[in-house]
Amino acid sequence: MEEVLADLRIEEEQESGEVELWEIEQEENPTEQSSNFCLVVCFLTATVINFQSMRTVMANLWHPLGGVTITDIEEKRILFRLYCEVDRDRVVKGSPYTFNNHLLIFSILKEEDNPLEVPLNHAEFWVQIHNLPSSLYSKAIARQFGDFIGSFVDYDTKAITIGLQNFMRIKVQVDV
Structure with missing residues (x-):
């Protein structure tokens, strides 16, 4: 349908015999x-x-x-x-x-x-790491764990800052 609309032309014949032509050009939208x-x-x-x-x-x-x-x-x-x-x-x-x-x-x-x-051939998983001393809850440590398991993707800091959970949560990419 977009291709049809891209080539749309409206012609209107006036009383004098002239044809007025309107062209609608399709804009390039990435x-x-x-x-x-x-x-x-x-x-x-x-x-x-x-x-x-x-x-x-x-x-x-x-x-x-x-x-x-x-x-x-x-x-x-x-x-x-x-x-x-x-x-x-x-x-x-x-x-x-x-x-x-x-x-x-x-x-x-x-x-x-x-x-x-x-x-x-890769999938991402959230992994929980338990029994860590509170001094080891950092992005650098999370990255090391993630790279050991697979490839580190992300680190969830929300649960740690609230203090509700006693584990580190990281997202890793694993070759399946």
Whole structure:
């Protein structure tokens, strides 16, 4: 539809026989490019996923403000197209996800990437580290633990500053 509207011309013939022509040019908007806010997804399973069920469950779970289009592509890969950056960031930050106890592994699709060739072999997990002396609750120590487990991603400071929990919570990326 956008292609049709991009070439839209309105012609109006006046009484004098002249034709007045209005051209509507499509503006280039980088936020509307085809692969922005897309995720390539696969599930860590040898069995077949019920696509219709998964699509309904994931759309209801994420409930993106701008909507989501979910397309089944080859080789057990699925393309999730979100329509705004806020939705994509919220989905990425909320990981990990599962469907029927199968881990969802995803990668953010870049403009130059082919969805069939994007590596899908890492997942992010929140890890709790217990029985640490209070003097070791720091981002530097969290980074060391994270890099030991996999690759350090994030450190949750909210629980520690409130004083409600007696463990360190870090997000790590693990090769699955």
